[in-house]
Amino acid sequence: MRRTAALLLRHSVGGGAGGIPQALADALVCPLSKKPLRYCESSGSLVSDAVGVSFPIVDGIPCLVPKDGKLLDHDQEKAEDGSTKDSSYNQ
């Protein structure tokens, strides 16, 4: 119970992109391209548009190991590009 509450708190603290702490939003980039990441609310992941890869967030911890990235298929990528829910994670 306590653990869950702590995780929720971590998700909500900071008011950064998509509930991610602002401190992370300022610092993080795609590990492969070093380009900005975009938070995708629908999948709860961080998307690197530069290389078309999505990185998961597990229990509030961004998983940015390159091999854990998932290639976005073209249609999915286009849909996410057009989504108004997504927020720019790092400019």
Place this chain on the structure above:
Amino acid sequence: MAALTAAIPSAPGPAARRRGVAAVRCCSSSAADERQALFSRIAPVYDHLNDVLSLGQHRTWKRICVSWSRAKRGDRVLDLCCGSGDLAFLLSQKVGLDGQVMAVDFSSQQLQTAASRQDQRWKPCHKNIKWIEGDALDLPFVDCYFDAVTVGYGLRNVVDKPKAMREIFRVLKPGSRASILDFNKSSSLFTTSLQSWMIDNVVVPLASGYGLTEEYKYLKSSILQYLTGKELEELAKEAGFSAAKHYELGGGLMGDLERCDQNQTPEIKSGTVKYQHAGNI
């Protein structure tokens, strides 16, 4: 223990930032995967074994490592290969609520342990730590972001050490420093023999009580494949640090490498690398 400090020109190399998508699947070697799995397996008993095997001394060495990073209140700092978070918690106290600590490890299990420890701590400053699963060879941070970087018992386990050092350099601000703590690969036959004897007759037998015999046998081979103080100094300079110095501590079993302050200019970065001989894998 040993420590190394180095200063390097700050201009990040022109290496292409954009890599092909294929890199997503091929950037991690099988050796890296095996090490990642190893550290995930030992995560549940990692802290306890560190205390037992080093007789608690690893805490002192980690405090020294943080001190040599010269992290101060309000700084943004990176703890690379953070494991269960020992160095990150020490750094959070140094930088305070005004500062930030980013803690990176490639083992999700180690990070979950670290996050649980964070939940159990009461000091407000401990809330300034952000845990990130990442690879030391492909850091997910913007250039020139951090005021200091620490690495505790991590560089030895990285497959491509020159690349890891270049990444550390890239994310450091000009004039900042890195402090890297690890086992010392001594050039002294006596020290090497003593180290080897301790691993075979103390570390591995104790670890076998936890069913981790093979995992801790890795310690010996990893030290053999590591770099000596001189080699580490060269590695730091090749990565771009303007100066680097390695110090052995603890009768040659540990060491320290320090940077040259006179080389610090806005065009220079510096780093400290520390190596120590016992306690962690």
